Amino acid sequence: MKKHTNEGHDFSMQDEMRRAFAMLSGKWKLEIMWLLHQRIHRFGELRKAIPGITQHMLSAQLRELEADGLLLRTVFAEVPPRVEYEMTEKARGLGPTMEALAAWWGEYGSTIPARPSMRGRKQKDLSAVKASRQSK
Known part of the structure; x- marks a missing residue:
């Protein structure tokens, strides 16, 4: 693999x-x-569009994406406050x-075995309910 120098350090493309x-x-x-x-979203819209994500996890993931310069958070001075999220130009490169x-x-999605669409805590809770019903 070709090596190149970045500030005096050698990095391979794999490292990059x-x-x-x-x-x-x-x-x-x-998913975010x-x-x-697709378009600019408000926090609540993102939360509704992603089944199984918690408010805490969505906030954490949005903060990380913002810190990495991949999304822009705009707060509008309104009552109640309105916050919108959009991709930055850097992220649009993706x-x-x-x-x-x-x-x-x-092309290939139909050949992939289906998995349950629910994730996170809701999936675990549902699995526990099903297991308790089957044991009765």
Whole structure:
């Protein structure tokens, strides 16, 4: 793999990709980015659009994406306060990657085994209820 120098340090492309993947890793970040790729969203809209995400986790993921310069948070001085989230120009550079992933899914998605759509605490609670019903 080709090496290149960055501020006196040698980094391979694998190291650089690891850094890129780390920015987008997280259970919900890609889903958030996909939604923001479509349009500007308010916090409540994002929460409703992502089944199973908690308010705390959504806030944490949004803060991380904002700190990495991938989204812009705009607070409007209104009562009640309104907050909107949108992708930055840097994040819009990921658009072709997102479109390629959507095209890949369109071609091969039907060949992937289905998984339960619910995630997080709600899925665990539902599984526990089902297990207790089956044991009776």
